[in-house]
Amino acid sequence: MALPVEEWRLCAARRWAALEPAVRERLAAASLHDTLRLGYGLLRPEAEAAALSRLCRRARAGKEPAAARFYREEGNRLFGRRRYGAAVRLYSQAASHELPGCPEVSVCFANRSAALFHLGHFEVCLEDIARAESHGYPDRLLPKVLLRKAECLLCLGRLQEAADALSVVESKIAMDGIMTTHQTLLKKLSQLRIKIHEKESCPEPAREARDDIQRKLEIWEENDSISGASSSLTLNFDRERGRHLVASQDILPGQNLLKEEAFVSVLCPGESLLLQDSSETAWDTRVTNADLYCHRCLRQLLASVPCRGCSYAKYCSQNCADVAWEQYHRTECSLGALLLTLGVFCHVALRTVLLAGFAEVSRLVEWSHDDDKDLHNLEARCKHPSEAPDTRTGTRGIPGCNDNGQYQSSYQAVFNLLPHAEKHSPEHKFLCMLSVVAICKQLQEAGLEAAVLNQESSEKWSKPKTCEKTSGELSPELKIMAEAMLRHVLQLQCNAQAITVMQESGSGDGAVVNKKPVRLATAFFPVLSLLNHSCCPNTSVSFSGTAATVRASQPIPSGQEIFHCYGPHRCRMRVAERQQLLSQYFFECHCQACLDELESDVKSVVSMRNSFCCPSCWASMQGEDMLCCSNEACAISVSRESLSCRLRDLQQQIKKALELLRDRKADQAIKMLLKCQMDARNFLSPEHLLMGEMEDHLAQVYATLGKWQDAARHLERSIEIVEMHHGPSSVEMGHELFKLAQILFNGFAVSEALSTIQRAEEILSVHYGPQSTQIQELQEMKTCLLELPRSILQRT
Numbered sequence: 001m002a003l004p005v006e007e008w009r010l011c012a013a014r015r016w017a018a019l020e021p022a023v024r025e026r027l028a029a030a031s032l033h034d035t036l037r038l039g040y041g042l043l044r045p046e047a048e049a050a051a052l053s054r055l056c057r058r059a060r061a062g063k064e065p066a067a068a069r070f071y072r073e074e075g076n077r078l079f080g081r082r083r084y085g086a087a088v089r090l091y092s093q094a095a096s097h098e099l100p101g102c103p104e105v106s107v108c109f110a111n112r113s114a115a116l117f118h119l120g121h122f123e124v125c126l127e128d129i130a131r132a133e134s135h136g137y138p139d140r141l142l143p144k145v146l147l148r149k150a151e152c153l154l155c156l157g158r159l160q161e162a163a164d165a166l167s168v169v170e171s172k173i174a175m176d177g178i179m180t181t182h183q184t185l186l187k188k189l190s191q192l193r194i195k196i197h198e199k200e201s202c203p204e205p206a207r208e209a210r211d212d213i214q215r216k217l218e219i220w221e222e223n224d225s226i227s228g229a230s231s232s233l234t235l236n237f238d239r240e241r242g243r244h245l246v247a248s249q250d251i252l253p254g255q256n257l258l259k260e261e262a263f264v265s266v267l268c269p270g271e272s273l274l275l276q277d278s279s280e281t282a283w284d285t286r287v288t289n290a291d292l293y294c295h296r297c298l299r300q301l302l303a304s305v306p307c308r309g310c311s312y313a314k315y316c317s318q319n320c321a322d323v324a325w326e327q328y329h330r331t332e333c334s335l336g337a338l339l340l341t342l343g344v345f346c347h348v349a350l351r352t353v354l355l356a357g358f359a360e361v362s363r364l365v366e367w368s369h370d371d372d373k374d375l376h377n378l379e380a381r382c383k384h385p386s387e388a389p390d391t392r393t394g395t396r397g398i399p400g401c402n403d404n405g406q407y408q409s410s411y412q413a414v415f416n417l418l419p420h421a422e423k424h425s426p427e428h429k430f431l432c433m434l435s436v437v438a439i440c441k442q443l444q445e446a447g448l449e450a451a452v453l454n455q456e457s458s459e460k461w462s463k464p465k466t467c468e469k470t471s472g473e474l475s476p477e478l479k480i481m482a483e484a485m486l487r488h489v490l491q492l493q494c495n496a497q498a499i500t501v502m503q504e505s506g507s508g509d510g511a512v513v514n515k516k517p518v519r520l521a522t523a524f525f526p527v528l529s530l531l532n533h534s535c536c537p538n539t540s541v542s543f544s545g546t547a548a549t550v551r552a553s554q555p556i557p558s559g560q561e562i563f564h565c566y567g568p569h570r571c572r573m574r575v576a577e578r579q580q581l582l583s584q585y586f587f588e589c590h591c592q593a594c595l596d597e598l599e600s601d602v603k604s605v606v607s608m609r610n611s612f613c614c615p616s617c618w619a620s621m622q623g624e625d626m627l628c629c630s631n632e633a634c635a636i637s638v639s640r641e642s643l644s645c646r647l648r649d650l651q652q653q654i655k656k657a658l659e660l661l662r663d664r665k666a667d668q669a670i671k672m673l674l675k676c677q678m679d680a681r682n683f684l685s686p687e688h689l690l691m692g693e694m695e696d697h698l699a700q701v702y703a704t705l706g707k708w709q710d711a712a713r714h715l716e717r718s719i720e721i722v723e724m725h726h727g728p729s730s731v732e733m734g735h736e737l738f739k740l741a742q743i744l745f746n747g748f749a750v751s752e753a754l755s756t757i758q759r760a761e762e763i764l765s766v767h768y769g770p771q772s773t774q775i776q777e778l779q780e781m782k783t784c785l786l787e788l789p790r791s792i793l794q795r796t
Contacts, residue, residue: 061336068097265523413526534563692721708747734763
């Protein structure tokens, strides 16, 4: 949720409408500095602030022992039903709600270690056992946990450590003095002793180091002027395109163009974190990205480390938790509910200034006030083209570059991204201003001002300057931070980069893994933001944690601009839809794909392939509101709305079929999908994307039944339609071929699997690089197939 919750947006809209017309006019024309100067007093304690406080009560971010108890009991219930993965997540939720120093948190870690052991995650299980011990796990229960530790060490082949752990268990049992109460434990201990002895007597042969799966090294020479960029790029500026990157030499598909760590990123929370007002306490057991990924590095979580102060933030390690606390979370922690209510953009804005530090924020805000610097402002330059930087002298005059002409992934580069303050609607600017003021007032009232101004361990701002402000007014320092935050919130509409991850869809327990891209976080990438949009881009962007990598997706000749797709792609939507979506970026797209569709009779890929066909003769239907059969001999006509209604009904039926698959009713799912296919053929074109999706779903169902030939047949039909829509070298094509390779591999169709693996590898290495997990999995499948006995290879 990028923007604040709807109720706060409505509250701000009512406040705006109630202002005097003269005040609205002044706010509409004001600079960022003047907007805040005029708006500080508009957040009334008895109205807007009270409404915001009420809304914050819906976002549960604090520690609640009752919630911890609920989640722990739910975890125990699912553990008893052998649903260990779900139990792990519930124990993690319980631990995040326990109060610091509370002994019950040790029970959460110990219980979670048991579930992790059953899942075979022995290293992580050991970490949880250590956490349980360090948090004061009860002595009377410790022998059982230490036996689990010994068993983990045994499974990991660490025999001496396992033996030492068993000795500790024996000592503890002996100290209790009542041996009869530990008969079960003593029996287990004896069994583990025997296993250790057996492994010591018959050690497993050492595994040979294998280099048959080679990792290709990517050739990389970094640019002297642009941090993280390839030397094959140059930074240019002109009035029409602003700052942009251009190829300085011919570039091949798959070539690495940019590697950049996000300057700042914030995990996108799940909608379930915002609960409806209710007199009843309801704990939500649904899993969101906030439970699945580290809130600092975005690594996937298995056993999270909770924040010491809130129940929301979770981390992959104690190190990540400590670094986050020092850099920004000590300030954000008590504001969790407010930040969840005001949306991700406000959260990113706050974290940006916290990471930059007050000194750097103050320097750049003051710089932006200097009238003599007007022509260094990129928007001003666009109004005064004669004053545009002379790119013949290099990059020194381009906004965002330092005195040496280098464009770095720094706060200065973030600050110089365009906020388009004059292009946002006055109502939107007012909403953003109220939200930023609310955050800064909360910081001041909570006594966090010193922490905000002390990010660089300077004592200069250790005490808020109360003498320079009247009661209820922000301090001069917080006003500076508020102005920078407002700038960043406005920048994010045009410069926010979604960090995406390929997430498994469906049950996730089949032999074929079906994945789809999911928005994981919102970030500032100042160098990546230099790339302009095209509806038919020449690059592909992938993410690993908080790092972005840009690769060429096609040959790029020297002198051609490097383009990135901001979302609207020619293969996914018509030109009118694309132009409408791109209006949020305050420009009109003139890329080649848009020009071809707007200035000629060329129909978009979407229009041609996602069309209806005649219910009578199956020829294509033409027209706008009323569709007519293109076959002159057939005079059938039908309204677009009626066919659209049939399409919606069909999509609902497909959804029900997938629910049957999730409930492990594969035969019923097949029958329903085949019926959907028959219905679809009566009014959808054979190339319609939904026809391909149904083939994909059928392949998935047959794969769950182990009917590999049927699964491959349906997936091959799906691939034909994907290729029509997205092209033979598209990332979508790569993902489909990856799934086909899995099916053919499982069905021992060796020659077909090997050729499919090669095709998938060629495409995915362009988009994700030769070291990506997908490529490694493909290479492992290839190695396994090539190691099969020659007799089997000859038969296939």
